[in-house]
Amino acid sequence: MIVVQELTKTYQVGEFAVPALAGVSLTIARGEFVAIMGPSGSGKSTFMNILGCLDQLTSGRYLLDGVDVSNFSKDELAEIRNRKMGFVFQGFNLLPRASAQENVELPMLYKGVPAGERRRRAREALVKLGLEGREHHLPNQLSGGQQQRVAIARALVNEAPLLFADEPTGNLDTKTSLEIMELLSRLNRESGITLVLVTHELDIAAFSQRVIRFVDGLVVSDIRQGDR
Amino acid sequence: MVSFLSTAKIAFRALWVNKMRSALTMLGIIIGVGAVIAMLAVGQGASQKISEQVASMGSNLLIVMPGSLTSGGLRMGSGAQMTLTLDDAYAIERECPAVAAVAPMVQGVAQIIYGNQNWSTGVQGTTPGIIMARDITLASGRSFTDQDVRAAAKVALLGQTVVENLFGSLDPVGQIVRIQKVPFLVVGVMEEKGQSLMGNDQDDIVYIPVTTAQKKIFGTQHVGTVRSILVKAGYAANMDQAERQITDLLKQRHRISPRGELDFTVRNLTQLLQAAEQSTRVMTLLLGAIASVSLLVGGIGIMNIMLVSVTERTREIGIRMAVGAKTWAIRMQFLVEALTLSLSGGVIGIVLGIASSEILSRLADWTTIISPASVILAFGFSGLVGVFFGFYPAYKASLLNPIEALRYE
Numbered sequence: 061m062i063v064v065q066e067l068t069k070t071y072q073v074g075e076f077a078v079p080a081l082a083g084v085s086l087t088i089a090r091g092e093f094v095a096i097m098g099p100s101g102s103g104k105s106t107f108m109n110i111l112g113c114l115d116q117l118t119s120g121r122y123l124l125d126g127v128d129v130s131n132f133s134k135d136e137l138a139e140i141r142n143r144k145m146g147f148v149f150q151g152f153n154l155l156p157r158a159s160a161q162e163n164v165e166l167p168m169l170y171k172g173v174p175a176g177e178r179r180r181r182a183r184e185a186l187v188k189l190g191l192e193g194r195e196h197h198l199p200n201q202l203s204g205g206q207q208q209r210v211a212i213a214r215a216l217v218n219e220a221p222l223l224f225a226d227e228p229t230g231n232l233d234t235k236t237s238l239e240i241m242e243l244l245s246r247l248n249r250e251s252g253i254t255l256v257l258v259t260h261e262l263d264i265a266a267f268s269q270r271v272i273r274f275v276d277g278l279v280v281s282d283i284r285q286g287d288r
Numbered sequence: 289m290v291s292f293l294s295t296a297k298i299a300f301r302a303l304w305v306n307k308m309r310s311a312l313t314m315l316g317i318i319i320g321v322g323a324v325i326a327m328l329a330v331g332q333g334a335s336q337k338i339s340e341q342v343a344s345m346g347s348n349l350l351i352v353m354p355g356s357l358t359s360g361g362l363r364m365g366s367g368a369q370m371t372l373t374l375d376d377a378y379a380i381e382r383e384c385p386a387v388a389a390v391a392p393m394v395q396g397v398a399q400i401i402y403g404n405q406n407w408s409t410g411v412q413g414t415t416p417g418i419i420m421a422r423d424i425t426l427a428s429g430r431s432f433t434d435q436d437v438r439a440a441a442k443v444a445l446l447g448q449t450v451v452e453n454l455f456g457s458l459d460p461v462g463q464i465v466r467i468q469k470v471p472f473l474v475v476g477v478m479e480e481k482g483q484s485l486m487g488n489d490q491d492d493i494v495y496i497p498v499t500t501a502q503k504k505i506f507g508t509q510h511v512g513t514v515r516s517i518l519v520k521a522g523y524a525a526n527m528d529q530a531e532r533q534i535t536d537l538l539k540q541r542h543r544i545s546p547r548g549e550l551d552f553t554v555r556n557l558t559q560l561l562q563a564a565e566q567s568t569r570v571m572t573l574l575l576g577a578i579a580s581v582s583l584l585v586g587g588i589g590i591m592n593i594m595l596v597s598v599t600e601r602t603r604e605i606g607i608r609m610a611v612g613a614k615t616w617a618i619r620m621q622f623l624v625e626a627l628t629l630s631l632s633g634g635v636i637g638i639v640l641g642i643a644s645s646e647i648l649s650r651l652a653d654w655t656t657i658i659s660p661a662s663v664i665l666a667f668g669f670s671g672l673v674g675v676f677f678g679f680y681p682a683y684k685a686s687l688l689n690p691i692e693a694l695r696y697e
Contacts, residue, residue, distance in 0.1 A: 114610060114691045135614045142612020153607050153694060157305055167611040169294055214611065 062088040062111060062222075062254075067120035069106050069277075080106040082277035083120070090221070093248045093255045095265035098274035105226060107274065108258045112145055112224040113137040142170055146215025146223045148244075150230035152207045154199040160186060160210045161195040167218045185213040189243070205236035212243065216253075223247070225257045229264055241267045292624075295617070299625040302597070310629060313593045316586030317633030317673065318640060321666045323579035325641025328662040330648065331572025333655035338565050344481040344490060346422035348388075349557040350531055352380075352517040352538070355550050370513035371551040374498060376541060377517045381417065383537055386530035388522040389420035392514040394501045400494060401466040402454040409450050411467060411494045413501020414518075421520040429461035429476030432497055440499040444472040447491040448480045470504050472496065527556060580669070586633070587673035594626050594681035605685050606693025619686040626678020627671065634670030638663055 069081040080103045088094055098104040109115040110122065113129065116137075122130050129140060146167075147153075154163045164182035173181070186195055189209040199207050208228060215223055225244065229237035245267045248255045257268060265271050266285075273281040303310040354371040377392035394413035399406055418424065419431050432443045444465060451460050460474045481490040496505070498514065521530035531554050538544075538552055598605070605618060642663075645656040 109691050114694070115689075135616075138609060138612050138614045141610060147610050149694070153603075153610070155604055155607060157301065166608065170608070170612040170614070170617060172291070175291075175294070218612075 061090050061125055063121075063123040064111070065121045065123075067107075067110065067122065068118045069103070069110060069115070070118045079277055081110075081117075084277075084279055086272065086279060086282065088254065088256065090254055091248070091252045092270060093245060093268045094257065095268035095271045096256065096258045096274065097260060097265055097271055099260070102274040103277040104258050104274045108224055108226055108256060111256060112147060113141050138170075142167060143218065144220050144222055146212075146218070146220040148208065148211050148215055148223065148225040148228045150227035152199065152204075152211050152231070154207060154210060154214075156199055159196045159198060160191060160202065163199070163210055164213045164217050167214060171218060181217055182213070185217045186210070189213045203236075204232050205239060208232065208236075208240055209243070212240075212247075216247070221252075222254045223256070225255065227259055228257070229259070229261070237264065295620050295624050296628070298621055299628050302601075302625055303628060306597075309593060313589050314629055314633035314636070316589035317583065317630050317670055318586075318637040320579065320583030320586040321634045321637025321670050322640035322644060323582050324576060324666045324669070325638055325658065325662060326645045326648065326656075327575035327579040328572060329641070329645035329656040329658045330654060331568065331575050332657040332659060332662070333649070335565060335568040335572060336657055337655045338568050341482070341484060342562070342565060343423065345484060345557070346520060348521040348523065348527060349421065350519040350521060350527065350534070351555050351557050352376075352519060352534060353553050353555065354516075355552040370515070371542065372514050372517055373512050374502075374514055375512070376538060377415070377514060379537060379541060380517065380519060380534055384530060384533040386521055386526040386533055387519055389417045389520040391415055391418035391421045391518040392498050393516045393518055394498055394506055394514050396506050398468050398494075398505060400450065400454065402460075402463065405454045407450060407453040409447075409492050409494055411496060411501065411505060413496050413498040413505070415498055418495060418518070421518050424481075425479040427477045427479045428459065429474070431476055432495075437497040437499050440503055441497055442470060442472045442500055442504070443475045443497065445476045445478060445495040446474055447478050447493040449489055449492040450494055451477055467494065467496070468505050531556065583666075583669060583673060587630070587677040590626055590629050590674065591677035591681060593629075594622060594678055595684070597625070598622060598681045598685040602688065602693050602696040605688050606690050606696065609688070609690035610694060615686045619682045622682035622685050623675065623678045626682070627674040630670045630674030630678070631667075634667045637670065638666060641666070
């Protein structure tokens with residue numbers, strides 16, 4: 061469960077303080093599928109980065125599963141990302157010189173999972189996402205959809221309960237985008253993974269149960285769509 | 289916790305991807321370590337050679353020479369007058385406690401004949417004390433004795449060069465040679481000593497009893513006098529003490545007033561050699577220091593490449609951080625990379641250094657010594673260079689902000 065109260069984030073650009081988030085309070089329950097929308101510069105990505113413990117907040121409070129992580133150190137945040145969170149990015153963000161298998165093994169490497177188990181679990185995750193036989197391909201030998209599925213396998217392999225997706229379909233064609241969205245919402249339905257998705261496309265947001273709109277660093281609407 | 293093996297694997301892969309760059313970076317360390325090893329080998333070889341020469345001369349040696357003499361206001365050069373006697377030598381042996389061995393010397397050049405061979409060599413009349421004073425070991429036979437000295441026996445001890453020129457492969461012990469037409473029995477042959485520091489052949493020599501030399505070979509001009517007295521002090525530390533005791537004793541024996549001019553001089557023979565030893569040691573250090581500079585430059589090369597690598601791989605660092613890599617893991621990754629470069633460069637450098645000092649000793653005929661200490665030193669130093677120059681880039685990488693690193697293009 062995610063609870064944020066009066067969250068602000070200010071970037072210092074030279075002499076100017078640029079506010080990215082101007083006081084956001086909301087709650088995301090376990091197992092929810094939330095889409096965050098808004099024009100560019102609205103603070104939606106900043107918000108997701110803070111929820112994903114990739115960035116630190118300026119003021120306010122962030123409670124993750126009842127623990128205040130607002131003032132956690134870099135290493136403590138790394139630990140939380142490793143155990144509780146998975147990330148899917150627009151640009152896939154796979155290590156270019158590592159095979160699909162090795163990319164999926166990466167989070168387990170930093171968790172200290174033994175090599176044998178790492179290999180087994182990475183393989184399982186890839187098979188589950190329909191990438192059997194592609195384990196030893198490098199990212200540039202895979203299609204965009206396949207690369208994004210490798211990234212999803214990497215996000216799931218540590219059994220993280222939280223999945224953050226930042227424009228996951230931004231670099232994909234329509235057909236592949238729909239495949240990926242089907243995959244993500246199935247994960248949310250079947251495995252109970254909490255899914256936070258940043259997008260600016262309405263048909264992508266339509267897969268979610270709840271749409272939060274950001275404008276100028278503030279939440280302007282928060283609409284539950286109910287189960288489709 | 290990330291296992292060391294996994295970290296090492298990541299490092300190897302990163303280095304393998306940029307083979308050319310890694311090899312060139314390593315080259316700096318290879319040359320540095322190789323140079324350190326080769327230079328130390330050359331230096332240590334030189335200093336061992338000198339030590340051997342010092343040892344061949346005999347250690348802790350003092351030489352007492354006749355001094356200058358003033359005769360009617362005319363000062364004559366050192367050694368102008370034969371002021372030292374055999375009895376002086378015996379007195380030094382008897383009365384100076386810091387002295388270990390004494391060998392009076394009467395020397396000259398003489399023709400030595402065996403069968404139809406003849407050879408001109410240095411003949412030295414002395415006492416059995418010479419064996420200890422000059423650290424002589426016998427190859428065969430025996431030395432002459434105090435009894436031989438008292439009886440002015442016609443016995444001789446030959447050096448290897450003399451043996452080679454007169455006897456070839458025959459065993460000279462028990463044969464009769466003629467020195468200035470006087471027949472001598474060869475009682476012993478000395479081990480080879482090689483060249484002295486000044487380039488003299490130390491084996492081109494014949495030792496005979498001092499009394500025999502005085503009476504039978506070098507004539508009767510100064511009966512009972514000797515050219516010089518070679519003295520070996522008990523310990524190196526006793527050199528000054530021995531010198532003082534000899535000076536006091538001889539002043540007394542020669543009836544020289546406390547402030548009078550000495551008619552003899554005592555010189556420390558090993559000082560020169562020790563100075564030579566010292567200077568090669570300094571040279572070894574100097575060579576090592578110069579070679580270390582190239583190792584340092586190699587280290588800077590590593591730092592340079594690692595900094596480039598960190599910048600190039602900002603995005604990779606971001607990805608690793610996003611999936612949970614802690615500061616420590618990132619730092620280790622880059623440190624291990626730097627260490628891999630420097631240590632494998634170190635190993636190759638050691639091989640190269642050993643090979644090149646081997647080639648030097650073959651081609652230039654230099655003595656080179658590769659001591660385990662210098663190998664360990666060079667290897668340890670290259671590891672230290674890796675850690676030292678790898679740390680800053682690794683530290684810089686670990687300070688990156690994950691979100692900024694991910695956005696880096």
